[in-house]
Amino acid sequence: MKIRLSVSLVLAALPLLAAPLGAHHSFAPFAMDAERTVTGTVIQFDWTNPHTWIWLEVPNDKGGVDKWGVEGMSPNYLARRGWSKTTLKVGEKVSIVVHPMKDGSNAGTFIRATTADGKPLAQTGQPTEP
Amino acid sequence: MFHRCRIVGIAALVAAVGGPAAAQQTPAKAAPTAADWAAVARLPDFTGVWEQTFGGGGRRGGGPPAGPALTPEAAAKRKALQAAAPEDNQTANCLPPGMPGIMGQPYPMEFLLTPGQVTIVIEAYTQVRHIYTDGRPLPADPDLTFHGTSIGRWEGDTLVAESIGFSPLTEIERNVPHTDQMRITERFRLTDPETMSIQTTVSDPGVLTAPYTSTRTLKRHRTWTIAEYVCQENNRNFVDQNGKAGINLGSPGGKAK
Numbered sequence: 001m002k003i004r005l006s007v008s009l010v011l012a013a014l015p016l017l018a019a020p021l022g023a024h025h026s027f028a029p030f031a032m033d034a035e036r037t038v039t040g041t042v043i044q045f046d047w048t049n050p051h052t053w054i055w056l057e058v059p060n061d062k063g064g065v066d067k068w069g070v071e072g073m074s075p076n077y078l079a080r081r082g083w084s085k086t087t088l089k090v091g092e093k094v095s096i097v098v099h100p101m102k103d104g105s106n107a108g109t110f111i112r113a114t115t116a117d118g119k120p121l122a123q124t125g126q127p128t129e130p
Numbered sequence: 131m132f133h134r135c136r137i138v139g140i141a142a143l144v145a146a147v148g149g150p151a152a153a154q155q156t157p158a159k160a161a162p163t164a165a166d167w168a169a170v171a172r173l174p175d176f177t178g179v180w181e182q183t184f185g186g187g188g189r190r191g192g193g194p195p196a197g198p199a200l201t202p203e204a205a206a207k208r209k210a211l212q213a214a215a216p217e218d219n220q221t222a223n224c225l226p227p228g229m230p231g232i233m234g235q236p237y238p239m240e241f242l243l244t245p246g247q248v249t250i251v252i253e254a255y256t257q258v259r260h261i262y263t264d265g266r267p268l269p270a271d272p273d274l275t276f277h278g279t280s281i282g283r284w285e286g287d288t289l290v291a292e293s294i295g296f297s298p299l300t301e302i303e304r305n306v307p308h309t310d311q312m313r314i315t316e317r318f319r320l321t322d323p324e325t326m327s328i329q330t331t332v333s334d335p336g337v338l339t340a341p342y343t344s345t346r347t348l349k350r351h352r353t354w355t356i357a358e359y360v361c362q363e364n365n366r367n368f369v370d371q372n373g374k375a376g377i378n379l380g381s382p383g384g385k386a387k
Contacts, residue, residue, distance in 0.1 A: 076359055
């Protein structure tokens with residue numbers, strides 16, 4: 001009973017939490033209950049609408065690299081939360097926690113990240129500018 | 131004689147192009163005077179950039195907001211639409227949501243007050259709403275558009291906007307299509323100098339058993355400007371005709387096709 005109540009509370013809260021993020025699209029392609037950490041080198045940062053995309057080269061177990069894409073919030077949204085088009089630079093190492101694609105493609109949606117010098121990066125929260 | 135012929139000729143031409151309808155679409159506007167601008171200056175100060183507050187608004191503590199009260203037919207239709215399991219709506223393909231959804235986006239909007247008109251510049255999907263406050267009536271048979279046709283009047287410090295004529299591509303909320311009877315009344319007012327309340331009432335006897343009212347709270351951001359939002363710039367999201375949502379990962383590290 002207690003567990004069921006908790007689950008229903010969480011479900012009730014979900015639309016409120018998802019509302020700001022879900023404006024452009026649903027998260028159907030992503031495994032929202034799974035997390036994966038992707039560590040690699042930035043090869044491109046698309047500061048574009050409707051979403052930013054971080055493209056990484058990630059070393060694989062065959063001695064090569066896989067190309068990964070990480071979808072993030074829009075530049076409009078992020079610019080009001082401390083980000084800019086130079087927050088991530090080509091050649092920079094970054095570790096990103098994502099909800100991966102359900103189909104196993106090398107892509108995911110951004111949860112949180114850490115830069116090479118240990119700085120945390122978040123995409124949600126209240127605006128930093130008045 | 132020549133003069134009279136010309137008048138008859140113009141009358142015939144006006145009749146041929148559907149004069150009254152054309153006149154209804156574009157009422158002639160006199161150039162605003164200094165007095166008109168002075169009257170605008172006496173209106174409540176809606177100017178500037180505003181964004182809806184999420185999480186801290188009226189919903190907190192009260193649980194999820196009560197949804198619209200649907201007729202049995204509309205409820206059955208929603209159930210059928212949900213059962214068909216569309217994974218996303220057309221905004222994934224960059225179609226703007228239209229009214230009323232466009233007013234609830236996690237992006238700011240700017241209010242411009244000019245003589246006879248309130249203009250809302252909406253950052254999401256780069257949309258604009260025009261609310262005519264020059265006393266014109268709502269058109270009898272408007273073309274159907276994403277934002278409908280809006281007129282407004284000031285009731286004290288409250289701007290009351292009435293809108294009709296919405297595209298069938300817009301929804302009251304997810305999986306609740308509207309009929310051509312949908313009418314939206316919005317009441318905009320400042321609850322303190324930096325806070326705006328927008329009370330939105332959707333009525334649609336074809337779908338709803340009672341008008342559906344919800345309230346949004348917006349904060350003014352004095353340092354913000356409206357940014358560009360061209361959804362097609364690099365959109366990799368999609369929902370296909372079977373309702374399947376996906377991500378286009380072609381050209382990784384390039385731009386979406």
